[in-house]
Amino acid sequence: MSIRMPIAEVYRTSSVDDALAFLAEHPGARPLAGGTDLLVELRTRWGGPLVGKPGGAQGADGGGGADLSPASLLDISGLPELRDIRADGRKLVIGACARVAEVASSPQVAAAAPTLAQAAGSVGSVQIRNRATLGGNIMNASPAADSLPALAVHEAVCVLRSQRGGERRLRLGELVTGPYCTCARPDELLVAVELEGGSGWRQSYMRLGRRQAMTIARLIVAVLMRFEGSTVADVRISAGAAFPSPRRIEPAERALLGAPFSRAAAREAGEAAAEEMVRVCGIRWSTRYKQPVLAALVERAVRQCAAKEGLDEWPE
Numbered sequence: 001m002s003i004r005m006p007i008a009e010v011y012r013t014s015s016v017d018d019a020l021a022f023l024a025e026h027p028g029a030r031p032l033a034g035g036t037d038l039l040v041e042l043r044t045r046w047g048g049p050l051v052g053k054p055g056g057a058q059g060a061d062g063g064g065g066a067d068l069s070p071a072s073l074l075d076i077s078g079l080p081e082l083r084d085i086r087a088d089g090r091k092l093v094i095g096a097c098a099r100v101a102e103v104a105s106s107p108q109v110a111a112a113a114p115t116l117a118q119a120a121g122s123v124g125s126v127q128i129r130n131r132a133t134l135g136g137n138i139m140n141a142s143p144a145a146d147s148l149p150a151l152a153v154h155e156a157v158c159v160l161r162s163q164r165g166g167e168r169r170l171r172l173g174e175l176v177t178g179p180y181c182t183c184a185r186p187d188e189l190l191v192a193v194e195l196e197g198g199s200g201w202r203q204s205y206m207r208l209g210r211r212q213a214m215t216i217a218r219l220i221v222a223v224l225m226r227f228e229g230s231t232v233a234d235v236r237i238s239a240g241a242a243f244p245s246p247r248r249i250e251p252a253e254r255a256l257l258g259a260p261f262s263r264a265a266a267r268e269a270g271e272a273a274a275e276e277m278v279r280v281c282g283i284r285w286s287t288r289y290k291q292p293v294l295a296a297l298v299e300r301a302v303r304q305c306a307a308k309e310g311l312d313e314w315p316e
């Protein structure tokens, strides 16, 4: 009797060039960064322990039709060149293998994108944050991933590299095409994420889960606002666990842009965000809960930004 294993081989790479060569030669290989999503996925797909026989006939799709071919893993976790976090002029460049804990505590991230620092600090637990990477959070493409709304309001650009195609730069919304789907080719590695930093933004990040920690978000809202006097000169709003892929919520932004801030406009923005979620996703089992809660969270996040500008009181 032969015992099948979900992992055929693990190749530990020593440089990005070496990693790209491995991916070019092994088209089915999966990059392994922190492994906090990938190892869970492989285990779930096999329905049992990582080493041994697949437990039962059912795969992750519940129908026994899951791909049970053993995976080749490319371990990129030890590549120092992918862990750098640096400010480059007005841009913030974060290596794909920067640990979520490093993003949460980085002074550069705190200065340029505190929303992202807060998002990173919300992920899982200390143990998960110490292993998980920002690149893994993006490439896993969960609609509830904590970093995605924060990256969306900062107009993040994802830098992909492959041996055959060189470098490709895609906006986050272009890279992540749907739940757990990206348009990255199998031979491409995400090497870095670039964020627009810049001063003068008022920021808010709000996350709702069933508990305070170790829980996947039920809803996330990230808002950036810039004011000229009391007028909203610029605004960016995004939400997580609300849309199939990361995006800015333009109807909500339009409710605020170019007008003096008011609580009524904040409420209108919240309602517009919730309507947009229903327009994009349709009515689902969770809509009765999520529609009013998303409206309230967006309204609060907008008011929190205004309060930081001295235009509202927070908390009431």
Ligand SMILES: Cc1cc2nc3c(=O)[nH]c(=O)nc-3n(C[C@H](O)[C@H](O)[C@H](O)COP(=O)(O)OP(=O)(O)OC[C@H]3O[C@@H](n4cnc5c(N)ncnc54)[C@H](O)[C@@H]3O)c2cc1C
Pocket: 030, 031, 032, 033, 034, 035, 036, 037, 038, 039, 040, 076, 096, 097, 100, 122, 123, 124, 125, 128, 131, 132, 133, 134, 135, 136, 137, 138, 139, 140, 144, 145, 146, 147, 188, 189, 190, 191, 214, 215, 216, 217
């Ligand atoms: C107990 C627990 C709690 C969690 N809580 C949260 C939470 O609160 N919020 C949250 O957002 N997530 C949470 N997660 C999910 C997970 O920790 C994050 O998504 C994490 O950031 C994934 O990073 P990683 O480095 O572990 O990715 P991996 O598991 O190594 O990889 C994930 C996917 O991305 C691919 N990949 C990784 N790096 C690259 C790269 N550079 N280029 C191309 N492809 C790549 C892999 O092949 C794989 O498909 C939790 C997970 C666990 C187990």
